Amino acid sequence: MSIEGFDYQSFAQELSAQANELLPAHFQDFQKQYVINTIKNFATLCGEAVSNDEKLHFSAEQGMLITQIIAEWSFHKSVDVIKAGILPDYWDGIMQKIAFTIFEIAKQTISQNLSQEEILQIVEHHVKKSYEQVLSELKERKIIDNAIYERAIHQSNIDDMMQQLQQEKTEIEQQTQQAQLQEADYSNNSKILKLASVAILLKQIPQDKVKVILEKINSQDAQAVSEYMQMVDLETKIDQSIAIKCLNEIKENLPEPKFINPDKIVTKINSVFDKAPKSNIEKIFLKERPNVKALIDKALSGDVSQVPPKVANIIAQYLEEKST
Numbered sequence: 001m002s003i004e005g006f007d008y009q010s011f012a013q014e015l016s017a018q019a020n021e022l023l024p025a026h027f028q029d030f031q032k033q034y035v036i037n038t039i040k041n042f043a044t045l046c047g048e049a050v051s052n053d054e055k056l057h058f059s060a061e062q063g064m065l066i067t068q069i070i071a072e073w074s075f076h077k078s079v080d081v082i083k084a085g086i087l088p089d090y091w092d093g094i095m096q097k098i099a100f101t102i103f104e105i106a107k108q109t110i111s112q113n114l115s116q117e118e119i120l121q122i123v124e125h126h127v128k129k130s131y132e133q134v135l136s137e138l139k140e141r142k143i144i145d146n147a148i149y150e151r152a153i154h155q156s157n158i159d160d161m162m163q164q165l166q167q168e169k170t171e172i173e174q175q176t177q178q179a180q181l182q183e184a185d186y187s188n189n190s191k192i193l194k195l196a197s198v199a200i201l202l203k204q205i206p207q208d209k210v211k212v213i214l215e216k217i218n219s220q221d222a223q224a225v226s227e228y229m230q231m232v233d234l235e236t237k238i239d240q241s242i243a244i245k246c247l248n249e250i251k252e253n254l255p256e257p258k259f260i261n262p263d264k265i266v267t268k269i270n271s272v273f274d275k276a277p278k279s280n281i282e283k284i285f286l287k288e289r290p291n292v293k294a295l296i297d298k299a300l301s302g303d304v305s306q307v308p309p310k311v312a313n314i315i316a317q318y319l320e321e322k323s324t
Contacts, residue, residue, distance in 0.1 A: 027082065042095075
């Protein structure tokens with residue numbers, strides 16, 4: 001029996017060929033060849049097994065998915081095993097146990113019609129578990145020492161590749177931003193220049209304050225500012241006079257800070273005493289702290305100059321609520 005549209009042998013060959021470009025440059029030829037052969041062998045065995053299993057009824061798409069999962073994890077874990085310094089005599093044994101685990105778990109999850117994301121998460125969990133178990137067995141049998149065990153257990157080629165991809169993505173984004181800044185003119189790219197100017201300014205202040213400031217602006221703009229802050233030699237990418245112009249425009253458009261007029265506070269407190277019943281006023285005075293009573297006395301005499309305006313205003317609002 002075969003799965004229509006699923007040529008597993010050609011697919012296995014294709015997957016192993018793709019891996020050749022991703023192998024670590026420092027690997028010796030026999031190490032590179034081992035990884036490529038391992039991918040091809042396990043992918044072929046996997047494709048053949050699902051094609052000949054009459055109970056599975058996998059589609060071509062499902063057959064390709066399980067084969068690709070086997071191939072990708074065979075690549076990553078064989079690279080990890082080699083990097084860890086484990087002797088070649090034990091590579092096959094390790095990889096066979098991991099591949100068997102991948103095949104069984106992937107087969108079960110695909111048969112259950114789980115989403116691809118769920119399948120990959122479950123497989124990854126069991127791959128790590130199987131890898132740790134086989135390493136522990138080798139350590140117990142004294143085939144590997146504790147140093148190799150620790151090095152192997154912390155190897156993760158898949159994490160290394162993801163980190164490298166993220167770094168490359170960041171570099172591309174920075175190069176794009178640099179090009180935008182170099183090509184930008186104020187009339188057509190004022191927003192880009194303003195965000196870059198803000199980044200220059202924020203690079204001069206403590207990081208904890210930067211975080212607070214960025215949280216108060218549009219998330220997309222905050223992300224752009226953060227990326228500009230990471231750009232090397234940002235200050236040389238934008239003309240100083242343009243940066244100053246941008247920052248001045250931003251400053252002009254900021255809302256005016258609220259000013260609390262002491263005279264209004266005096267008026268507010270006096271109004272409370274004029275309108276509130278005498279019994280309510282007495283109750284408030286009995287329970288209040290000496291400094292609050294002192295403030296009220298000063299306000300009634302027309303003076304709150306010694307009390308911070310914000311504090312005085314809060315107390316005035318409090319008296320309004322309590323007196324009603």
